[in-house]
Amino acid sequence: MTEKIKVYLADDHQMLIEGMKAVIKTNEDFEVVGYSLNGMRLIEEVVKAKADILVMDINMPEKDGIEVLKELSSYETPFKVIVLSSYDDLKLVKEVIKLGARGYLTKQSVGDSIIEALIEVHNGEEYFCKIMQEKILASFSHNTQNINQVKIVPQIYLTERELVIIKLIALEYSGKMISEKLFISTNTVETHRKNLLKKLNLKSSIGLAKYAIKNNLIHF
Amino acid sequence: MTEKIKVYLADDHQMLIEGMKAVIKTNEDFEVVGYSLNGMRLIEEVVKAKADILVMDINMPEKDGIEVLKELSSYETPFKVIVLSSYDDLKLVKEVIKLGARGYLTKQSVGDSIIEALIEVHNGEEYFCKIMQEKILASFSHNTQNINQVKIVPQIYLTERELVIIKLIALEYSGKMISEKLFISTNTVETHRKNLLKKLNLKSSIGLAKYAIKNNLIHF
DNA sequence: AATCATATCACTAAAATTAGTGATTTTTCA
DNA sequence: TGAAAAATCACTAATTTTAGTGATATGATT
Numbered sequence: 001m002t003e004k005i006k007v008y009l010a011d012d013h014q015m016l017i018e019g020m021k022a023v024i025k026t027n028e029d030f031e032v033v034g035y036s037l038n039g040m041r042l043i044e045e046v047v048k049a050k051a052d053i054l055v056m057d058i059n060m061p062e063k064d065g066i067e068v069l070k071e072l073s074s075y076e077t078p079f080k081v082i083v084l085s086s087y088d089d090l091k092l093v094k095e096v097i098k099l100g101a102r103g104y105l106t107k108q109s110v111g112d113s114i115i116e117a118l119i120e121v122h123n124g125e126e127y128f129c130k131i132m133q134e135k136i137l138a139s140f141s142h143n144t145q146n147i148n149q150v151k152i153v154p155q156i157y158l159t160e161r162e163l164v165i166i167k168l169i170a171l172e173y174s175g176k177m178i179s180e181k182l183f184i185s186t187n188t189v190e191t192h193r194k195n196l197l198k199k200l201n202l203k204s205s206i207g208l209a210k211y212a213i214k215n216n217l218i219h220f
Numbered sequence: 221m222t223e224k225i226k227v228y229l230a231d232d233h234q235m236l237i238e239g240m241k242a243v244i245k246t247n248e249d250f251e252v253v254g255y256s257l258n259g260m261r262l263i264e265e266v267v268k269a270k271a272d273i274l275v276m277d278i279n280m281p282e283k284d285g286i287e288v289l290k291e292l293s294s295y296e297t298p299f300k301v302i303v304l305s306s307y308d309d310l311k312l313v314k315e316v317i318k319l320g321a322r323g324y325l326t327k328q329s330v331g332d333s334i335i336e337a338l339i340e341v342h343n344g345e346e347y348f349c350k351i352m353q354e355k356i357l358a359s360f361s362h363n364t365q366n367i368n369q370v371k372i373v374p375q376i377y378l379t380e381r382e383l384v385i386i387k388l389i390a391l392e393y394s395g396k397m398i399s400e401k402l403f404i405s406t407n408t409v410e411t412h413r414k415n416l417l418k419k420l421n422l423k424s425s426i427g428l429a430k431y432a433i434k435n436n437l438i439h440f
Numbered sequence: 441a442a443t444c445a446t447a448t449c450a451c452t453a454a455a456a457t458t459a460g461t462g463a464t465t466t467t468t469c470a
Numbered sequence: 471t472g473a474a475a476a477a478t479c480a481c482t483a484a485t486t487t488t489a490g491t492g493a494t495a496t497g498a499t500t
Contacts, residue, residue: 097361126361136360137353141317141346159446172426175486186486187449194489206392206486209426213433379476395456406456406478414459425457 008051093117093200228271390432
């Protein structure tokens, strides 16, 4: 047969390493070429071992997985990374994917899906374990939560007029333009602006604009 | 047994209606209580039929599915909606979910998953067909595409210094604060600001801030 | 009838931004 | 090494924004 695909493991739990070694041994396409119990000099070791895939825990002593990924993402590397983690936290997944990881497994699901993950990632795909797939799908729905909610209600109550003013500010209208548009004096506009700044505890009109964007007061 | 779950179908293709009726008949938990070939007076009909779930095509004559959903989302309705569509377009899914739909099936996958979708949605879950699930997962990865890309490259080339300045502006630093932070004169800061406004064809610092946000120059 | 919230406007003075022009020094790169 | 790009700074003048205080009018609420 052709060369086996080389896997390097990094996790501070020896037992998990042993477990993964055992599972990976059952598939003849892969072989474990080494492992580390911490993140120090990990990249060096992986490169030295000529591994194709690094399966790495995020929580490691000395240097954690995020740090390793950050370093990796700053230059080209000859291997791909699958991240292991105890946490099924969406933000963390997003973070590690952004930093270049190709797969994410929670530790509960390692047993079921490590081989599948290795295959997918080796084929250039990305892989998320079942739990994370479900989470991702769920977040996709929940991100679009404006159901039946016509108006977005900001945390702090703004009056109708203030809403109009802050929107125009965010739309890059100057004070004068606003006053002309609304047929009021610039003094009034300024007063509203001041009240907005105070109410929202912001320092500048740029802050107001950002507030408007964050709270979906304007289309961005 | 207890009452069956009532399903109402809306699709301008009679054959698809017949197909769905046949498939749904195989499951004794559900029954089809009516159907429409267009969107006119659809809501009225569904309510009259006391349906629990509406399975609705997006492309319908007279009044399309989006319109129906918009109307539905403006008040409470006693039934849930699963959307059928020929298109596997993510934006469309997002749109219909935002408008209150609980499930999304492409027409290719109706046969395989309509029952599954009905069960899930009836249990208060959301349901996406296989194809869409894959699309959603893929988009999740691709949205975080900055892999190995340390610097974000805006459409228009900004110099290092200009990038620093525009970021600080977007972070609500005043000209003076910037000058103090960077140990340069306010004149210089103003010059950079002017150059940025001209380069990016923007009218105000709020425009600069929005540009910085849009182009991921700052964390927002 | 009195009160409160909202919206309106005024005045002043300081600070900042905008607009335009011009110039010097550093860095980069062919 | 020489030209181009980038970064730096200055000066002027008009305009705008910020900051603070105070005042009037209107409508809703109690």
